[in-house]
Amino acid sequence: MGLRINTNISSLRALRNLSINDRQQALSLERLSTGLRINRGSDDPSGLVISEQLRAQLAALNQAVDNSQNASNLVSIADAALTEIGNLLVTIQDSVVFAQNTGGNSPEQVTAEQDSVDQAITAINRIAATTRYSDREILNGNAGYVTTGSMPDAIDDLSIRSMTFASSQASRDFDVQIDRDPQRARIQLANASVVGETVIRIQGPRGTDTVLLASGSSETAIADAINSKAGFTGIFASGTATTLDLFSEGYGSEELIKIEILSGQISGGGASDVQVLTDDGTRAGALSATGVTQYSLDAGDSVTDTGLDGQVTVEGIAYTGTGREFNILSSTAQFTFRLDPEQIGSVSSATFTVLNSGMTFQLNEKPQETDRLQIGIINVATSALGLETYRDRVSESINGVSGGATSADWIIKGGFLNTLVTGGDNDLDTPDNAFTIVDEAIDQVSSLRGYLGAVQASNIQPNIDSLGVAIENLSASLSDLRDLDFAQETSNFTRTQILFQSGIAVLASANLIPQSILTLLS
Numbered sequence: 001m002g003l004r005i006n007t008n009i010s011s012l013r014a015l016r017n018l019s020i021n022d023r024q025q026a027l028s029l030e031r032l033s034t035g036l037r038i039n040r041g042s043d044d045p046s047g048l049v050i051s052e053q054l055r056a057q058l059a060a061l062n063q064a065v066d067n068s069q070n071a072s073n074l075v076s077i078a079d080a081a082l083t084e085i086g087n088l089l090v091t092i093q094d095s096v097v098f099a100q101n102t103g104g105n106s107p108e109q110v111t112a113e114q115d116s117v118d119q120a121i122t123a124i125n126r127i128a129a130t131t132r133y134s135d136r137e138i139l140n141g142n143a144g145y146v147t148t149g150s151m152p153d154a155i156d157d158l159s160i161r162s163m164t165f166a167s168s169q170a171s172r173d174f175d176v177q178i179d180r181d182p183q184r185a186r187i188q189l190a191n192a193s194v195v196g197e198t199v200i201r202i203q204g205p206r207g208t209d210t211v212l213l214a215s216g217s218s219e220t221a222i223a224d225a226i227n228s229k230a231g232f233t234g235i236f237a238s239g240t241a242t243t244l245d246l247f248s249e250g251y252g253s254e255e256l257i258k259i260e261i262l263s264g265q266i267s268g269g270g271a272s273d274v275q276v277l278t279d280d281g282t283r284a285g286a287l288s289a290t291g292v293t294q295y296s297l298d299a300g301d302s303v304t305d306t307g308l309d310g311q312v313t314v315e316g317i318a319y320t321g322t323g324r325e326f327n328i329l330s331s332t333a334q335f336t337f338r339l340d341p342e343q344i345g346s347v348s349s350a351t352f353t354v355l356n357s358g359m360t361f362q363l364n365e366k367p368q369e370t371d372r373l374q375i376g377i378i379n380v381a382t383s384a385l386g387l388e389t390y391r392d393r394v395s396e397s398i399n400g401v402s403g404g405a406t407s408a409d410w411i412i413k414g415g416f417l418n419t420l421v422t423g424g425d426n427d428l429d430t431p432d433n434a435f436t437i438v439d440e441a442i443d444q445v446s447s448l449r450g451y452l453g454a455v456q457a458s459n460i461q462p463n464i465d466s467l468g469v470a471i472e473n474l475s476a477s478l479s480d481l482r483d484l485d486f487a488q489e490t491s492n493f494t495r496t497q498i499l500f501q502s503g504i505a506v507l508a509s510a511n512l513i514p515q516s517i518l519t520l521l522s
Contacts, residue, residue, distance in 0.1 A: 003513075003514075003516065003517050003520070004514075005514045005517055008510060008511070008513060008514055010510040010513060011507060011510035011511050011513070013510075014503060014506045014507040014509075014510045015507055017499075017503055017506075018500065018503035018504065018506075018507055021496050021499040021500040021503050022500055024492070024496040025493065025496040025497060025500050027043075028489055028492050028493035028496055029493070031484050031489050032484070032486070032489055032490070032493060034484075035483065035484050035486075036482050036483065036484055037481075037482060037483065037484045037485070037489075038051060038481065038482050044481075047481050047482075050481060051478055051481040051482045054474055054477060054478040054481070055478065057365060057474060058471060058474050058475060058478065060365035061364075061365055061467050061470055061471050061474070062471065064362065064363055064364050064365055064371075064467055065464055065467050065468070065471070067361055067362050067363060068361070068363050068460050068463050068464045068467065069464065070133075070361070071361040071363070071373065071460050072456055072460045072461065072464070073133070074133040074138065074359075075452050075453075075455060075456045075460065076456070077131065077132075077133050077138070078131065078133075078138050078139060078377060078452055079449055079452055079453065079456075081127050081128075081131040081139055082139070082380065082445055082448060082449045082452075083449070084123075084127055085124050085127055085128070085380055085445055086442065086445050086446060086449070088120040088123055088124050089120075089124075089385075089438060089441055089442045089445060090442070091116065091120050092116075092117050092120050092121070092417075092420065092438050093435070093438045093439070093442065095113040095114070095116050095117050095120075095428065096117075096420075096428065096431045096434045096435045096438055097431075097435070098110075098113050099113055099114075099428035099431040099434075100431045100432065100435070110428055110429075113428060114422055114427060114428045115422075117420055117421070117427075117428065118421050118422055121382050121417060121418060121420060121421055124380070124381070124382050124385075124417070125381050125382055125418075127139065127380075128140050128379065128380045128381040128382075129381070138359075138377055139377060139379070139380050139381075140379055140380075140381060141378070141379030141381070141384065143358065143359050143376065143377040144160070144357070144358060144376040144377055144378050144379060145160040145163055145354050145355065145357050145358045145376040146354075146355040146357045147160065147352050147353065147354050147355070148352065148353045148355070149173075149174075149350075149351050149352030149353050154176075154178075154339065154340055154343055154347045154349075154350035155176065155337045155338070155339065155340065155350050155352070156337065156338045156339070156340050156387075156388040156390075157336070157337060157338045157387055157388055158335065158336075158337040158352070159335060159336050159337070159378055159444075160333075160334075160335040160354060160358075160376050161334045161335060161336075161375060161376060161451055162333065162334040162335075162358075162374060162375050162376065163332070163333050163334075163335075163354055163356075163358060163374055163376065164331075164332040164333065164369050164372075164374055165356045165360075165369075165374065166369060167367060167368075169356060170355065170356050171353050171354060171355045171356060172333075172353070172354050172356075173351065173352075173353050174314060174315070174333075174351065174352055174353070174354065175314075175349060175350075175351050176312050176313075176314055176337075176349060176350045176351070176352075177312060177313040177314075177348070177349050178310070178311075178312055178339070178347065178348050178349060178350075179311040179312060179313055179318065180308065180310055180311040181310060181339075181344050181345050182251035182252055182307070182308060182309060182310030182321065182323050182324040182339060182344060183251060183307050183308040184247045184248045184249075184250065184251055184255060184307050185204075185247070185248035185255040185256055185257040185305045185306050185307040186245065186246065186247050186248070186257070186305060186307075187245075187246045187257050187259060187303050187305050188243060188244070188245050188246075189219075189243070189244040189266065189268055190242065190243055190268050191219075191242055191243075191268040192219055192222060192243075192244040192266055192267075192268045193216065193217070193218070193266070193267060193268065194213045194214065194215055194216060194217040194222065194264065194265070194266055195215065195264065195265040195266070195267055195296075196215050196264045196265060197212070197213070197214060197215055197263075197264055198212075198213045198215070198261065198263060198264025198265060198266060199211070199212055199213070199261075199262040199263045199264060200213065200259055200260065200261055200262065200266070201258075201259075201260040201262055202226060202229065202233050202235055202246075202257075202258070202259060203233070203256065203257070203258040203260075204233035204234040204235035204248060204249070204256065204257055204258075205233075205234035205235075205248055205249055205250060205254075205255055205256065206231070206232060206233055206234035206249070207232050207233060207234070208232075208233065209229040209232045209233050210262065211225045211226055211228075211229055212225070213225055213264070213266075215264075218239065218241075219239030219240060219241065219242070219243060219244040220239040220240070221239070222237070222239055222244055222266075223237035223238055223239035223244060223245075224239075226246065234248060234249040234250075235247065235248060235249070235257055236249070246259070248307055250307070250323055251307050251308075251309075251310070251323035251324045251341070251344075252307045252308070252309045252310075252321070252322055252323025252324070253306055253307060253308060253309050253323075254306075254307075254322070254323070255306060255307035255323070256304070256305075256306050256307075257304065257305050257306075258302060258303070258304040258305075259297075259302060259303045259304075260300075260301070260302040261297050261298060261299050261300065261301050261302070262299065263299050264299065265296055265297065265298050265299070266296070266297045267295065267296035267297070268295050268296075307323065309321050309322060309323060310323065310324055310326070310339060310344075312326055314328050314330075315330065315333075317330060321339075324338050324339040324341060324344065325337075325338050326338070326339075332369075338388075340388075341390055341391065342390075342391060357376075358374055358375055358376035359374070359375055359376065359377070360372055360373070360374045361373040361374075361375075361460075363460070363463050364463070364467070373455070373459060373460070373463075375455060377448070377452070378444070378448060380444075380445060380448070381418075382416065382417035382418040382420075383416055383417075383418045384416065385416060385417040385440075385441035385444055385445070386414070386415055386416035386417045386419075386437045386440055386441050386444075387414045387415070387416075387436075387437065387440045388414060389412045389413065389414040389415055390412070390413055390414045391412060391413075413433050413436060414433070414436065414437065414440075415433070415437055416437065417437060417438070417441050419437070420434050420437065420438070
């Protein structure tokens with residue numbers, strides 16, 4: 001071998017390996033001090049990309065959990081307030097029922113109950129106005145949806161629970177096509193007359209009662225007799241010189257009219273074909289006399305009819321209601337409404353616009369509709385609880401208001417809870433209508449509580465649980481990529497530390513090799 005002074009290859013080789021071991025030792029020290037396998041892009045370029053994506057996703061999911069918890073807390077606050085409103089409504093209902101007991105109450109007692117109603121209404125308004133989550137009022141209508149459109153004569157009591165909007169969508173337009181009008185139960189007798197003293201049994205939505213008809217009674221007289229029992233049966237009638245019509249109080253397939261002849265006879269006839277018509281008057285019912293001019297209902301005979309539920313189409317989907325009430329439920333919208341009974345048959349559609357004004361909760365990571373929960377909470381102030389006014393045909397029949405009466409003669413029922421205060425249209429001086437209003441208000445509040453409870457139990461809480469599982473699995477994946485295996489890295493550090501120390505010793509020995517040349521020179 002040769003001995004050279006200018007170039008010490010052994011020293012260079014030892015220095016190179018020492019530098020490598022020093023770099024590896026520094027890398028191990030950094031990893032051991034941070035607990036991370038990836039501290040810079042050079043540690044694992046592809047792993048860094050994936051780990052940063054997972055970190056961002058985890059941050060978004062953790063925030064989504066916080067958002068979901070906030071939504072759950074908001075619903076809990078609303079439910080607690082609605083519970084108190086429900087209790088106050090029950091108190092008001094007790095007072096209304098008390099006021100109906102006119103035979104045993106003194107005016108002073110009714111006045112005391114009216115004071116209780118007034119205070120309860122004040123308390124409901126206060127709860128509705130002051131229930132907040134952070135600084136957001138949630139029961140006074142500010143957390144609900146705002147609607148506009150040409151529907152005042154077609155739709156009543158529109159209540160929007162949930163509506164999905166795109167990120168930049170300010171409103172949604174709805175066109176309600178009325179495919180089939182809801183119908184009352186109806187029986188029509190043409191040219192009806194009573195043969196001999198006749199007893200008929202009438203069954204309706206409210207109950208069953210009997211009516212005695214004198215021999216030769218006209219359609220008008222028969223109608224008056226039936227209307228005298230309308231409060232017990234829920235059936236009202238109208239009579240002309242040629243026709244007797246019987247109608248149920250409400251609309252839909254649950255409405256029933258049944259006329260049974262217990263004794264005597266009702267007969268009819270005319271110059272042309274005679275039919276006993278049911279439903280909307282367009283199809284024959286239990287009795288038909290096509291081709292002849294006479295019919296008769298004898299003892300033991302009966303005629304029965306039920307109403308029809310309305311049908312509408314919204315956004316291309318057909319819905320069958322319950323009478324005139326409809327619950328629209330799709331993947332992007334949920335709302336309820338009633339058709340105005342005074343406009344049934346005269347309108348075929350209604351349009352309205354829903355503004356993007358409800359509450360939006362971001363329950364997942366993506367800025368898309370499927371990752372959001374959008375709900376609205378209706379106004380529960382007493383000016384909003386109750387129902388739209390409507391014409392009470394049964395009460396009109398009992399009080400002798402004819403079917404052709406002007407609107408000034410109509411008997412109007414319904415209204416809102418704030419009309420129950422002292423001096424209001426429905427205070428305890430008129431407890432019958434007040435009961436209907438309170439009953440509807442209780443239904444509205446309990447329905448809202450049920451909906452919010454379903455949102456919390458079946459949507460928000462499962463979302464929190466699902467996000468928790470996702471966070472757990474993503475954290476495990478991120479840990480596999482980024483976190484340091486201390487056992488392995490300690491082993492690597494020990495190896496590089498020994499190599500570094502041995503490299504120092506080897507480099508020192510290599511540097512001594514040129515000095516041996518001095519021996520040759522001496």
